[in-house]
Amino acid sequence: MTESSERPRLPIAVVIPTKNEAANITGTVRSVVDHFQAVVVVDSDSTDDTRKLAAAEGAEIVPYVWDGKYPKKKQWCLDHVRTEIPWVLFVDGDEMPSPELLAELRRIFLDGRPVRPAAFDIPLGYWFAGRRLRHGYTIVKRALLDRTRARFPEPDDLDAPGMGEQEGHYQPLADPVVRLKAPLEHMDLDPVRTWFERHNRYSDWEAWLEKNPDVREQIRTAKTRQGQLFHKAPFKPLLSFAYAYVYRRGFLDGRAGFDYALAMSFYRWQIGLKSREPDL
Template sequence: MSKLPIAVVIPTKNEGLNIAEAVKSVIGHFEAVVVVDSHSTDDTVKIAEDCGAEVITYTWDGGHPRKKQWCLDHVRTDLDWILLLDGDERIGPGLLAELRRLFADPDAPKPAAYDIPLGYWFSGRRLRHGYTIRKRSLTDRTRCRYPEVGDLDAPGIGEVEGHYQPVAESVGSLRGPIEHQDLDPVTAWFERHNRYSDWEAWLEHHPEVKEQVRRVKSRQGQLFHKAPFKPLVSFVYMYVYRRGFLDGRAGFDFALAMSFYRWQIALKSREARSL
């Protein structure tokens, strides 16, 4: 079976528990599978190489471009299409089949990017209801670019672009999900979101940058950006409106964790205002 004319690029740092599943889900199906690693101190690089991926070392210089845009600029530039996967994500058979249909005719017109739903796992269980995020993970690098927002001095994010999408002149949607199944313990989730909340709280005190970020978020993200009482709205939206209660204890835990994340942002923002 021919390989898809897409470079799968997996940015990593210390993804030793996850990287094997990510690489195995795409190796042999795509023209290139490249892990772009930021000096991992665990066995991420060895595992990725043993699974058949090419590994490139990335060193951030503190400016633009950040890591994902650097990948668009430098990794396998002989291939226009690039699929960015996180180290804890993998491709399922449904999405793989959809991509094969999409690229069966290489000359057929296509939009500049595709939004792909995430199949999200939390505390060991696949969430079927409360989580509705779509990621602009598949892009034609010649027609897409991550924006350079003014948050280089913000805490919590560092080398990787924040919670915003690449800008594309036209966007399509795919139905098959990317499976986001983090095998790290749940403490890693809280550690990451503690850092993310530092960034979000910083934005609250830099309104021009906050507006830059809002404009390049997903439509859902833009709407939530303006919502009042975000901790309560977040919980009600995920657990009640999106019927997260049907996911059992995991649905409740995730809705509560995301509400706590929103509360952290508000609390850190108020603290910064009082200093």
């Protein structure tokens, strides 16, 4: 019997939204399956072996087909997946909880006291081009939710390109929210070109918002404080690079730190360029 199987499992349902995550899904499911009450892969018609590999590691498989309306995928999971378990931890198909995060969750959920927050923000341990970044821009996800006290917003962005079935770059609404200290490791094993492919789509959505300020304002209120401040800032490509590479000392990550800061700056430039493109 392993050490993890001797411990009580965390009263949390891990939900892993996937589409074609065969390169990463085995490690992700293995990292959570012995620690949580349930592990569910919610898959959007993968054409690779995502479902087969996840099931082999002990995950439940739930198929998902988006109907083009709200709720989108994560809110649908809150409404339909293992609803007898109030707490849900969203983990991407290329993410794994660090040992420190598992220990932090055990202190919160297994000490016998009620859990006061409605949600927890979790920092990402971000990997880029094969290297773990220790500095630079810090990404925080509101990934752990009490489904009875949290909900994703439904802005008027269904006509926007770029996101499809996924909720956009905004946080679920909850109160109160507490930030955890330990990271969720975002360990993407896909080639770096897939990062640019994803962010090309994301920039389509962000640029559409720039042309639709009423919807942009709806989403601004669902961002973190840092996101709201950056939302108003001028010269975003230059500011993004200076913040990540200089102020947050991304240069200490060597070439990977420079590449990531430059890639994020390029992403911000894409958004600005696309938002200035005239409608045809």
